[in-house]
Amino acid sequence: MTERQPLLQVKEFFGGYVDGIDIIHDVALDLYRDEILTIIGPNGAGKSTLLKAIVGALPYERGTRSFQGEDVSGWSTPRMIAAGVGYVPQVDNIFTSMSITENLEMGGYMRKEGLRERIAEVLAMFPDLEGRPRERASRLSGGQRQMLAMARALMLDPIMLCLDEPTAALSPAARGELLGRIYRIHMSGVGILMVEQNATEALVWSDRGVVMVDGEKALEGTGTDMLTSPEVGRAFLGQAEGEGEGFTIEEGSHS
Amino acid sequence: MGLTLIFGVLGIADFAHGDKMGWGMFLAFFIVSSEGANLGFAGGRFGSLSFGWGLIVGLLVAMIGVALISVVLERLVFRRLRVTGGGFFVFAIASLGMSIMLRAVVQLIWGPSNFRYTPGIHPAIEILGGIKVKPDQFFIVGITVLAAVLLYWLLYRTRFGKAMRATSDNPGLAEASGIDTDRIRTGTWIVAGILGALAGVMLGLQAEVRFDAGFRLLLPLFAAVILGGIGNPWGALVGGLTVGIAQELSTQWINTGLKPGVPFVIVIVVLLLRPRGLFGQVR
Numbered sequence: 001m002t003e004r005q006p007l008l009q010v011k012e013f014f015g016g017y018v019d020g021i022d023i024i025h026d027v028a029l030d031l032y033r034d035e036i037l038t039i040i041g042p043n044g045a046g047k048s049t050l051l052k053a054i055v056g057a058l059p060y061e062r063g064t065r066s067f068q069g070e071d072v073s074g075w076s077t078p079r080m081i082a083a084g085v086g087y088v089p090q091v092d093n094i095f096t097s098m099s100i101t102e103n104l105e106m107g108g109y110m111r112k113e114g115l116r117e118r119i120a121e122v123l124a125m126f127p128d129l130e131g132r133p134r135e136r137a138s139r140l141s142g143g144q145r146q147m148l149a150m151a152r153a154l155m156l157d158p159i160m161l162c163l164d165e166p167t168a169a170l171s172p173a174a175r176g177e178l179l180g181r182i183y184r185i186h187m188s189g190v191g192i193l194m195v196e197q198n199a200t201e202a203l204v205w206s207d208r209g210v211v212m213v214d215g216e217k218a219l220e221g222t223g224t225d226m227l228t229s230p231e232v233g234r235a236f237l238g239q240a241e242g243e244g245e246g247f248t249i250e251e252g253s254h255s
Numbered sequence: 256m257g258l259t260l261i262f263g264v265l266g267i268a269d270f271a272h273g274d275k276m277g278w279g280m281f282l283a284f285f286i287v288s289s290e291g292a293n294l295g296f297a298g299g300r301f302g303s304l305s306f307g308w309g310l311i312v313g314l315l316v317a318m319i320g321v322a323l324i325s326v327v328l329e330r331l332v333f334r335r336l337r338v339t340g341g342g343f344f345v346f347a348i349a350s351l352g353m354s355i356m357l358r359a360v361v362q363l364i365w366g367p368s369n370f371r372y373t374p375g376i377h378p379a380i381e382i383l384g385g386i387k388v389k390p391d392q393f394f395i396v397g398i399t400v401l402a403a404v405l406l407y408w409l410l411y412r413t414r415f416g417k418a419m420r421a422t423s424d425n426p427g428l429a430e431a432s433g434i435d436t437d438r439i440r441t442g443t444w445i446v447a448g449i450l451g452a453l454a455g456v457m458l459g460l461q462a463e464v465r466f467d468a469g470f471r472l473l474l475p476l477f478a479a480v481i482l483g484g485i486g487n488p489w490g491a492l493v494g495g496l497t498v499g500i501a502q503e504l505s506t507q508w509i510n511t512g513l514k515p516g517v518p519f520v521i522v523i524v525v526l527l528l529r530p531r532g533l534f535g536q537v538r
Contacts, residue, residue: 156433
């Protein structure tokens with residue numbers, strides 16, 4: 001493989017909400033612009049915490065984060081956003097009292113110019129939201145809310161999008177629809193880092209997967225490897241014994 | 256409206272709002288009184304109104320002054336309390352302390368007497384059905400409606416106002432969208448201060464200039480805000496009118512001395528029947 005620069009690189013990374021109590025232990029992670037990377041793992045494994053840390057929303061962190069080759073350790077969320085990272089939290093990810101257009105305006109708050117044009121572009125990516133600009137966000141369905149949340153995060157033309165459990169609490173049909181949208185956003189040149197509970201469905205769309213357990217990276221491999229590994233299947237994908245074929249999985253930075 | 260703005264956007268029940276109105280009232284009084292006249296501000300009257308340019312200058316001075324007071328108090332107290340993790344009640348009690356302090360300073364400077372912006376009798380003119388209205392009251396209603404329109408325009412049509420609503424709706428996401436929420440909070444205090452000063456001057460024009468006039472109005476103000484729906488400027492206007500009219504009409508049936516209790520009855524009824532108020536949104 002030719003040498004290419006990762007969009008995001010996290011090394012020897014520790015972090016948590018209270019000083020001295022680490023939830024993330026010594027994690028190393030790379031994300032390239034041409035891939036979708038999905039983090040899976042049991043509840044409480046620190047997946048969302050890791051995502052928050054990457055976008056600078058965690059109060060305490062140690063280790064290095066770099067974005068596009070630049071050291072961004074300690075950068076705040078607004079700074080990361082301005083640098084080209086879009087972030088969609090799992091909950092409370094839209095302004096419910098505001099209209100669809102106003103949500104997008106807030107997403108593009110830091111834009112110096114071209115706000116109207118970008119709103120039109122982003123709405124064109126989400127047909128569900130188009131044609132009802134003044135609709136209040138609180139009246140949208142769960143799937144439409146997630147789409148609005150993503151649309152909001154796309155307002156600043158990010159080159160990397162961090163999604164925290166985008167399909168949580170959605171119907172299977174809405175999950176498929178949303179993952180398809182995420183794939184299309186990715187194809188427009190955006191690196192995707194997402195945390196998912198619905199692991200099987202997410203891994204189908206992913207280039208690579210990472211399994212986190214107890215705040216550490218336990219396993220890492222390609223999406224296909226993950227889906228076909230009996231070990232991952234039994235532990236995280238709810239497969240029965242004998243399902244999936246054995247593929248070798250590269251050991252993570254388990255310390 | 257200032258009170259509902261602070262309550263709605265910042266989630267703070269500002270018990271000092273009444274006394275900020277008091278400060279606005281007295282800053283304008285300073286300009287129109289003899290001290291101000293010495294500086295060359297007073298004098299003149301507009302048509303049948305009881306005041307002239309002096310009061311307009313006074314109003315501007317009051318707005319700037321109260322906005323400054325609000326920002327200084329925010330920086331000195333609320334911002335620090337927020338950093339240390341103070342909650343709703345900490346803010347409310349702190350604002351109660353500010354209220355007492357602000358009122359005491361007014362009393363120290365101007366004393367406990369009653370004043371008027373312009374001395375003399377202001378005759379009322381008769382409108383429909385024998386209702387008598389003072390020309391000043393038309394002015395007050397006009398200014399109030401104008402203030403509500405401007406506030407609505409600010410909140411729903413401008414970038415800054417939308418950011419205020421976003422900060423109120425979801426401060427974490429607002430910050431993650433790159434909105435400088437500290438600046439938005441300061442801006443909110445400035446707007447609320449301007450509105451408070453305006454209300455104080457109008458109150459002084461309508462009634463009398465007295466150190467505790469704003470404070471006495473505080474509880475009816477909260478009643479109006481709750482009735483109208485917290486955070487809604489139109490709600491505050493309609494709530495204010497309803498509470499005021501209900502108070503005056505109540506004297507037909509109950510003892511005038513019981514009048515101050517009317518807002519509380521309204522609040523209890525509203526909270527029982529429609530807790531989000533007339534125009535409030537379900538969260």
